[in-house]
Amino acid sequence: MGTLAGISETSPLAPQAPADLPAVGGVRLSVAETGTKYRGRPDLLMAAFDEGTTVAGVLTRSKAPSAPVDWCRKHLAQGCARALVVNAGNANAFTGKAGDRTVREVAAAVAKRLGCRQREVFPASTGVIGEPLESGPINAALKAMTATLTPGAWEPAARAIMTTDTFPKLATATARIDGVPVTINGIAKGSGMIAPDMATMLGFVFTDAGLPANVLQDLLTSSVERSFNATTVDGDTSTSDTVLAFATGAAATSKVKSAGDPKLKGFVRAFDKVCLDLAHQVVRDGEGAQKFISIEIAGAEDDAAARRIGLAVANSPLVKTAIAGEDANWGRIVMAVGKSGEAANRDRLAISIGGVQVAAKGAIDPGYDEKTLVPHMKGREIDIKVHVGVGRGKATVWTCDLTHGYITINADYRS
Amino acid sequence: MGTLAGISETSPLAPQAPADLPAVGGVRLSVAETGTKYRGRPDLLMAAFDEGTTVAGVLTRSKAPSAPVDWCRKHLAQGCARALVVNAGNANAFTGKAGDRTVREVAAAVAKRLGCRQREVFPASTGVIGEPLESGPINAALKAMTATLTPGAWEPAARAIMTTDTFPKLATATARIDGVPVTINGIAKGSGMIAPDMATMLGFVFTDAGLPANVLQDLLTSSVERSFNATTVDGDTSTSDTVLAFATGAAATSKVKSAGDPKLKGFVRAFDKVCLDLAHQVVRDGEGAQKFISIEIAGAEDDAAARRIGLAVANSPLVKTAIAGEDANWGRIVMAVGKSGEAANRDRLAISIGGVQVAAKGAIDPGYDEKTLVPHMKGREIDIKVHVGVGRGKATVWTCDLTHGYITINADYRS
Numbered sequence: 001m002g003t004l005a006g007i008s009e010t011s012p013l014a015p016q017a018p019a020d021l022p023a024v025g026g027v028r029l030s031v032a033e034t035g036t037k038y039r040g041r042p043d044l045l046m047a048a049f050d051e052g053t054t055v056a057g058v059l060t061r062s063k064a065p066s067a068p069v070d071w072c073r074k075h076l077a078q079g080c081a082r083a084l085v086v087n088a089g090n091a092n093a094f095t096g097k098a099g100d101r102t103v104r105e106v107a108a109a110v111a112k113r114l115g116c117r118q119r120e121v122f123p124a125s126t127g128v129i130g131e132p133l134e135s136g137p138i139n140a141a142l143k144a145m146t147a148t149l150t151p152g153a154w155e156p157a158a159r160a161i162m163t164t165d166t167f168p169k170l171a172t173a174t175a176r177i178d179g180v181p182v183t184i185n186g187i188a189k190g191s192g193m194i195a196p197d198m199a200t201m202l203g204f205v206f207t208d209a210g211l212p213a214n215v216l217q218d219l220l221t222s223s224v225e226r227s228f229n230a231t232t233v234d235g236d237t238s239t240s241d242t243v244l245a246f247a248t249g250a251a252a253t254s255k256v257k258s259a260g261d262p263k264l265k266g267f268v269r270a271f272d273k274v275c276l277d278l279a280h281q282v283v284r285d286g287e288g289a290q291k292f293i294s295i296e297i298a299g300a301e302d303d304a305a306a307r308r309i310g311l312a313v314a315n316s317p318l319v320k321t322a323i324a325g326e327d328a329n330w331g332r333i334v335m336a337v338g339k340s341g342e343a344a345n346r347d348r349l350a351i352s353i354g355g356v357q358v359a360a361k362g363a364i365d366p367g368y369d370e371k372t373l374v375p376h377m378k379g380r381e382i383d384i385k386v387h388v389g390v391g392r393g394k395a396t397v398w399t400c401d402l403t404h405g406y407i408t409i410n411a412d413y414r415s
Numbered sequence: 416m417g418t419l420a421g422i423s424e425t426s427p428l429a430p431q432a433p434a435d436l437p438a439v440g441g442v443r444l445s446v447a448e449t450g451t452k453y454r455g456r457p458d459l460l461m462a463a464f465d466e467g468t469t470v471a472g473v474l475t476r477s478k479a480p481s482a483p484v485d486w487c488r489k490h491l492a493q494g495c496a497r498a499l500v501v502n503a504g505n506a507n508a509f510t511g512k513a514g515d516r517t518v519r520e521v522a523a524a525v526a527k528r529l530g531c532r533q534r535e536v537f538p539a540s541t542g543v544i545g546e547p548l549e550s551g552p553i554n555a556a557l558k559a560m561t562a563t564l565t566p567g568a569w570e571p572a573a574r575a576i577m578t579t580d581t582f583p584k585l586a587t588a589t590a591r592i593d594g595v596p597v598t599i600n601g602i603a604k605g606s607g608m609i610a611p612d613m614a615t616m617l618g619f620v621f622t623d624a625g626l627p628a629n630v631l632q633d634l635l636t637s638s639v640e641r642s643f644n645a646t647t648v649d650g651d652t653s654t655s656d657t658v659l660a661f662a663t664g665a666a667a668t669s670k671v672k673s674a675g676d677p678k679l680k681g682f683v684r685a686f687d688k689v690c691l692d693l694a695h696q697v698v699r700d701g702e703g704a705q706k707f708i709s710i711e712i713a714g715a716e717d718d719a720a721a722r723r724i725g726l727a728v729a730n731s732p733l734v735k736t737a738i739a740g741e742d743a744n745w746g747r748i749v750m751a752v753g754k755s756g757e758a759a760n761r762d763r764l765a766i767s768i769g770g771v772q773v774a775a776k777g778a779i780d781p782g783y784d785e786k787t788l789v790p791h792m793k794g795r796e797i798d799i800k801v802h803v804g805v806g807r808g809k810a811t812v813w814t815c816d817l818t819h820g821y822i823t824i825n826a827d828y829r830s
Binding site for chain 1: 475476477479480486498506508509510511513514543544545546547606717733736737739740742745746747749750752753754755756757758761762774776777778779817818819821822823825826829
């Protein structure tokens with residue numbers, strides 16, 4: 001990032017200012033510069049958790065996952081976490097046995113510093129694929145990082161994990177569990193190689209609620225499905241996509257045994273809100289993005305079919321370039337619905353854009369005048385609704401437009 | 416096309432000159448201007464076939480197919496063709512019952528002119544989706560077109576069906592069936608909304624061989640699988656994708672009963688060659704394409720898995736933009752293999768580019784020096800080979816790079 005003129009400017013779709021996050025009991029943070037790829041900025045984040053912290057995760061479905069993803073997959077089952085270590089600039093992916101060794105060495109060094117077990121250390125890496133990542137510079141930074149762990153450093157944490165991101169991504173919400181107030185904070189990074197499963201390269205959610213690991217996992221899985229996994233920038237799935245959630249229990253909330261516990265209702269809503277906020281921020285920072293696009297599908301066979309149709313529209317380069325050109329080219333939406341492979345009744349298909357009905361009953365709406373849509377198409381937020389006329393399934397997905405900026409960033413990222 | 420400065424220039428990947436096609440016995444062609452969308456150029460093609468001509472077709476799998484596709488699907492089964500009518504500029508897709516009526520009216524008018532049945536007239540349309548197509552201007556042109564049908568007008572025919580294409584696409588080959596020489600000619604159009612199933616919007620193949628419709632269908636289905644369906648420009652599937660093959664029997668070849676007949680060996684090879692040549696030309700005219708990319712996958716579970724892996728690589732915006740940037744970013748190839756969902760052994764994965772081994776055994780090749788690849792990456796033809804280390808399945812797919820040109824063309828195509 002930052003090497004191309006004009007490209008590192010903040011996305012026009014960014015929030016006006018990063019969210020201001022309160023401390024979360026049981027979580028302390030610090031950042032450092034290792035110089036792995038970037039100069040003059042922190043590129044390493046360590047989060048330390050109090051004893052008793054539980055962890056849950058959703059990991060990339062890539063068949064060529066990174067070494068940190070392999071490690072997380074192996075150790076999530078035991079459910080306890082004492083640390084998160086994230087480096088930016090090198091993904092430690094496709095790095096063979098040396099990559100696994102680096103993860104082990106970092107986990108060992110962190111465990112030694114914090115007095116915990118290696119398997120309680122969760123690593124994540126983001127950046128270039130296929131270049132060896134050395135543990136040396138990371139481990140050399142740990143001593144000072146451990147000494148400077150502090151509860152409030154959320155924005156520096158979010159900044160330390162950025163790669164091509166143009167703004168740090170933070171979200172927060174509060175809730176009560178049985179009357180006890182709890183906080184949920186989240187940070188994320190990602191702006192390209194973004195597709196469902198997972199839709200962000202890295203996302204981390206932290207709460208002081210006390211939750212068994214299995215409950216936290218159920219909450220996270222369901223929340224990710226409606227947030228990170230319902231967004232796409234370019235349809236590319238990273239080797240490193242990781243969302244982890246940590247629950248410290250510092251708020252001393254009453255015990256819950258399942259994600260369906262009525263006591264958790266407000267908490268689930270707040271947790272979902274944080275995940276969706278982060279996922280939207282990733283889309284809003286989509287490489288080269290100039291417009292944020294919501295696609296609401298209704299009338300599909302079921303919700304899963306609706307989501308697949310939505311993603312077919314959201315991943316269509318022709319739909320995305322039309323929107324970049326501020327062209328309400330609904331014919332390309334028809335094409336994308338058609339290519340999804342899901343059932344759709346062409347003769348009952350209806351499309352509206354920006355609240356204006358443009359097509360119904362398999363043809364252009366007789367009352368539709370393209371001019372009425374010009375102000376909407378020129379705006380930053382584009383709303384598309386499609387009814388495919390088959391059943392009751394529905395879903396909403398989010399994406400951004402496909403612009404010259406995407407090409408510029410990605411034709412030159414590594415060099 | 417032609418409305419954007421610099422965009423209508425011929426693709427740098429085009430053949431030096433259009434192929435020079437001989438006449439095919441039993442096939443006569445003519446073109447006309449209807450002014451439907453384009454001005455000052457023919458936009459309508461009619462091909463008339465002698466009695467006894469058989470037809471086969473492979474049509475888009477889109478769930479929202481165009482009216483002409485619906486018509487072709489309905490009438491291919493009877494296997495006889497007397498005419499092909501193709502218009503450029505309007506796809507007659509998502510045009511409701513009016514679209515079906517236009518197809519019927521044109522078929523009726525052509526049938527009347529040629530003295531054949533309506534169901535022996537095969538229509539195809541390409542262009543904007545969702546705008547009504549009137550039969551009037553087309554039918555008004557038919558009288559003069561019928562009067563000017565001629566055996567040799569292949570290049571004008573290929574030009575008449577162009578939309579955003581920057582060059583006409585023609586291919587030819589000869590073969591012998593039982594000693595009797597036969598000719599196979601093909602024309603195609605397409606440069607965007609190109610993805611497997613089908614990988615070209617429109618392709619037409621004509622031969623004077625005498626082949627039962629079911630044999631022609633078997634030949635075409637198998638040939639399309641290895642040609643049009645093994646290419647991709649942007650992963651978008653059109654509502655109108657159509658490949659039709661016509662066999663007039665004018666060469667009086669001896670009877671064959673199956674596509675596996677040993678007599679057809681040379682013919683099949685020539686037929687495949689024409690389809691592959693046309694499919695490659697479509698990729699070479701990919702919107703904004705600067706580089707032609709071959710992706711050879713080996714070591715997959717089976718050939719179908721290899722093809723899906725190849726297409727995952729070929730459709731990855733990150734791979735395509737890296738190649739546009741002349742960057743041998745093999746890490747993105749790893750990512751794309753991983754996202755295909757097909758089995759791959761990360762620790763046995765090997766990648767070579769331009770004949771140079773860059774990665775093996777799950778990591779960068781120790782002997783690999785990026786500089787050796789610079790001349791290859793600067794060239795027009797990029798060769799990628801991936802061994803995924805699982806089985807014996809293999810496939811080759813073709814695509815082009817993703818450049819600023821694609822964005823410029825598609826952000827402004829309709830306006």
